[in-house]
Amino acid sequence: MNKREIGKSGIYASELGLGCMSIGTEEKQAETLLKTALDEGITYFDTADLYDFGVNEQLVGKTLRAVRDQVVIATKAGNRWTESKNSWTWDASKAYIKEAAKQSLKRLSIDYIDLYQLHGGTLEDPIDETIEAFEELKAEGLIRAYGISSIRPTVINEYVKRSNLSNVMMQYSILDRRPEVQALPILAENGVTVAARGPVAFGLLTSHWRDKLSKAAKKGVNWYSEPELESVLSTLEKNVPEGRTLNGLAFRYVLGHPAAATVVAGASSVEQLKENARAVREAALTEEEYKWIQDISKTADYDAHRL
Template sequence: MNKREIGQSGIFASELGLGCMSIGTDQSQAEAILKTALDEGITYFDTADLYDFGVNEQLVGKTLQPVRDQIVIATKAGNRWTDNKDSWTWDASKAHIKEAVKHSLKRLGTDYIDLYQLHGGTLEDPMDDTIEAFEELKAEGLIRAYGISSIRPTVINEYVNRSHLSSVMMQYSILDRRPEVQALPILAENGVSVVARGPVAFGLLTDKWREKLSKASKKGLKWYDENSLKDVLTVLENEKPAGRTLNGLAFRYVLHHPAAAAVIAGASSIEQLKENARAVQEAALTEEEYKWIQDISKTADYDEHRL
């Protein structure tokens, strides 16, 4: 599987990363999925301290420990579970980040994190202190690079202008092209990578889209109604270039942009994981194919994410 550099960090990761949130808490099942990912050439594993109260990090760290020097582990911080663990609060303070990284390192069973990400962010955060925390962790050798997970253009712009972040994780797909206008240009210009989550758009960009349609249209794709979604997907499916698959188009579309380093996709089964790995290894899109997809699909604005 091809690898790309994350920003200007010197860290090279597989074009497909495994979103580990969906591997579950059953150890045998989680291990099977993680080991299959390795067999498929995946070297990028994305987790967070929030997932399963830290159990996710433990499973990832334990299973991947034998190949630690061959992989990229990304995790996140910024959310704090309440004492009764029924909700969480946001904390982007320097003190919390520097404390949270210690717990993540312990759960992961490693002495460094490749990519440490702020799990959100707003303009009200103590941004200078947050950046200082990440920079100190880099200087201390506890992390190799840092980034943010955000779909807020204003927040992204601030971090690009004020920090040395390597990546921004954000939702991006053929059906959610919002990043193309307000985020990707500034990232590409500054050597910051986008790590795209949700590349198959709630399962719509797969051959199972008909059974997903009614629910997916209500899950954050409000610029499409159900009928227009059906129209777009029907054209993509029926008129796609020879040798292409729908989910192959989905992965390759995202990876076509010069700012893209990787797509992160979850997998709750080995079969799903293998299909994602197959799809991402389809040939790169031609410019004609890329333009064809853009002509079919819609752009949209981040009208609800200004702060």
């Protein structure tokens, strides 16, 4: 599988990354999925301290320890579980980020984190303090690079201006092209890459889209009406170029942007994981195919995510 550099970090990630939140908490199943990912050429693994109260990091670390020098491990911090563990609070302070990194390292049983990310962020955060935490962790050799996981253009702009971040993780797909207007241009100009999540848009950009249409239209792509979604998806499906598939178009479209480093997709079964890997291996889109997809779909604004 092809690899791309994360920002200017010198770290190279496979074009397909595994979103580890979906591997579950059963150790054997998680191990099977992680090893299948390795067999498929996936080298980028995304987790977070929030997932399953840290159990996800433990499972990822246990399986990947034997191939540590061959993989990129990305994790996140900023959300703190309450004592009751039924909700969490937000903490982007320097002290918390530095301590959270050390706790993640323990759970992962590794000496360093390849990409450490703020798991959200607002303009009300002590941004300079947060950046100091990342820079100190990097200087101490505990992380190799850092970034943020956010869809807020205002927050992204501040980190681009004030830090040396390498990467932004954000939702991006054919059906969610909001980043193309308000985030990706500034990232590409500054050598910051994107780890795109949600490439198949809640399953809409697969052959099973009809089963998911009504729910997804209300949930995650509400800038489309249901009739609009049906029209876009029907057009895509009926006109998929020879040798391509609908989900192949989905992955290759995202990877077609100059800022894209990797596409992070979850998988709860071996079959789903292998299908994602197959889709990513389809040929890069031609200019004509890329423009055709843009003509069919539409962009939108981050109306609800200004701060």
